[in-house]
Amino acid sequence: MSAADTQALEEALEKQARLAAEITALRTRIESAADSNASPAKKQKTEPAFRFSKLLTSIKPSGTVMVFNKVKQMQAAGEKIVSLCVGEPDYPAPKEVLAATKDAVDKGMYRYTSVVGTVELREAICADLKRRKKVEYGTDEIMVSVGAKQAVFVAVLALCGPGDLVMTFAPYYVSYTEIAVMAGAEAVTVPTTPESGFEVSPEQLAQALKENPRTKMIILCNPSNPTGSVMSAELLTQYAEVLQRPENRHVLVLMDDIYEALAYDTEHGCMAAVPGMNSRCITVNGFSKSYGMTGYRLGYLAADSQIVKACAKLQGQINTCASAICQHAAVTALQTPDSWMSDMVATMRKKRDMVVAALRAMPGVKVPVVPQGAFYVMPDVSANYGKKTAAGAIINGSTDLCLHLLADYSTALVPGIAFGFDGGIRVAYATDMETLTEAMSRLHKCLAALS
Numbered sequence: 001m002s003a004a005d006t007q008a009l010e011e012a013l014e015k016q017a018r019l020a021a022e023i024t025a026l027r028t029r030i031e032s033a034a035d036s037n038a039s040p041a042k043k044q045k046t047e048p049a050f051r052f053s054k055l056l057t058s059i060k061p062s063g064t065v066m067v068f069n070k071v072k073q074m075q076a077a078g079e080k081i082v083s084l085c086v087g088e089p090d091y092p093a094p095k096e097v098l099a100a101t102k103d104a105v106d107k108g109m110y111r112y113t114s115v116v117g118t119v120e121l122r123e124a125i126c127a128d129l130k131r132r133k134k135v136e137y138g139t140d141e142i143m144v145s146v147g148a149k150q151a152v153f154v155a156v157l158a159l160c161g162p163g164d165l166v167m168t169f170a171p172y173y174v175s176y177t178e179i180a181v182m183a184g185a186e187a188v189t190v191p192t193t194p195e196s197g198f199e200v201s202p203e204q205l206a207q208a209l210k211e212n213p214r215t216k217m218i219i220l221c222n223p224s225n226p227t228g229s230v231m232s233a234e235l236l237t238q239y240a241e242v243l244q245r246p247e248n249r250h251v252l253v254l255m256d257d258i259y260e261a262l263a264y265d266t267e268h269g270c271m272a273a274v275p276g277m278n279s280r281c282i283t284v285n286g287f288s289k290s291y292g293m294t295g296y297r298l299g300y301l302a303a304d305s306q307i308v309k310a311c312a313k314l315q316g317q318i319n320t321c322a323s324a325i326c327q328h329a330a331v332t333a334l335q336t337p338d339s340w341m342s343d344m345v346a347t348m349r350k351k352r353d354m355v356v357a358a359l360r361a362m363p364g365v366k367v368p369v370v371p372q373g374a375f376y377v378m379p380d381v382s383a384n385y386g387k388k389t390a391a392g393a394i395i396n397g398s399t400d401l402c403l404h405l406l407a408d409y410s411t412a413l414v415p416g417i418a419f420g421f422d423g424g425i426r427v428a429y430a431t432d433m434e435t436l437t438e439a440m441s442r443l444h445k446c447l448a449a450l451s
């Protein structure tokens with residue numbers, strides 16, 4: 001090795017050590033903020049060595065929940081954090097829904113309901129799906145669940161197990177892969193690129209299914225968390241053509257339509273409405289995002305009655321039924337005039353436009369998809385990787401960048417790696433303009449300071 005090579009190697013090792021020290025310091029700072037908030041009793045207690053299940057150790061904690069918890073802990077320790085990491089609408093639920101919630105209590109409607117949900121709510125869901133998505137379901141084809149996430153979980157658990165593959169497209173919603181693993185199945189992800197607008201072409205889908213013949217179910221999120229892209233009826237029809245080929249007829253599709261009411265310019269496509277797909281499609285939706293009712297924990301799935309029966313068998317053993325009070329309020333939510341949702345969408349569109357413009361003005365940032373739905377954008381920030389912070393640490397990926405942003409700019413975003421795309425970071429823009437402006441300004445400063 002020449003003297004120059006030796007010197008280069010020494011410098012590289014020194015840089016690596018500096019980066020490792022800096023990341024450790026950042027992590028320690030975050031953890032100690034959390035610890036300082038722990039109760040005195042908890043602080044003194046030494047952790048018992050519990051032997052947790054194999055299932056627990058085989059799944060990753062939710063990346064978004066982890067960041068959210070850290071932010072809450074830092075805030076509780078007195079740090080002022082600007083957070084754009086949580087996927088929660090900032091608008092309140094319609095006032096009629098809040099009144100109906102009180103009404104349910106006053107009328108004593110707080111007992112168990114049928115496992116699949118009250119007839120009133122299932123009828124209202126059927127009517128809503130018929131009116132807005134032009135799909136017809138009977139009440140025996142609906143199961144009300146404790147949030148949309150639980151509907152996904154129960155459907156995967158009912159249909160997939162050891163030996164089966166559950167396919168998702170990256171960047172994906174963090175829970176899909178882990179739910180597949182919890183069911184004992186394997187998760188397989190189809191990668192996409194920023195250049196293709198994170199879209200999987202029908203040809204790519206055909207190829208992915210050919211390479212993974214054990215695929216039992218595909219989970220698609222439309223509009224997408226985390227990219228904000230929307231699959232049109234045309235794209236879904238092309239996917240359906242692939243799925244209807246003889247070799248793919250065993251594949252089921254779970255459409256997570258939880259953000260469906262929040263679509264801007266591209267009309268949201270409904271897979272269950274594509275001819276020939278209804279009986280193979282499980283549509284999941286809920287009240288968290290559309291009506292700002294996240295804490296009501298209410299969702300549903302619409303599917304073939306045999307699938308609903310299977311899911312109900314599991315739900316009956318897991319949580320019996322969703323909250324009776326919330327189900328009563330949800331009937332009112334479905335009567336909300338369309339103009340209410342249009343107002344929410346119009347306000348969200350302004351936030352999207354502001355955030356996209358701010359991101360596009362930042363160094364080394366591209367916005368491959370201008371969100372067409374939901375309230376997330378996933379800018380590609382990878383041109384900043386390999387650069388150094390003022391303290392000399394090298395940013396090697398989305399986790400480094402988000403930790404640096406949190407520790408030195410008190411701003412929380414979720415690393416794209418949590419969604420299977422390390423080149424990006426997820427910005428959740430469902431918050432007030434002041435917070436958005438401040439967060440964008442801090443991210444800009446953070447990126448501009450990298451060299």
Ligand SMILES: Cc1ncc(COP(=O)(O)O)c(C=O)c1O
Nearest residue numbers: 087147148149173225286288299
């Ligand atoms: C894609 C997606 N599906 C499901 C959920 C969970 O919805 P719910 O609150 O109805 O369980 C979320 C929440 O962030 C989501 O982003």
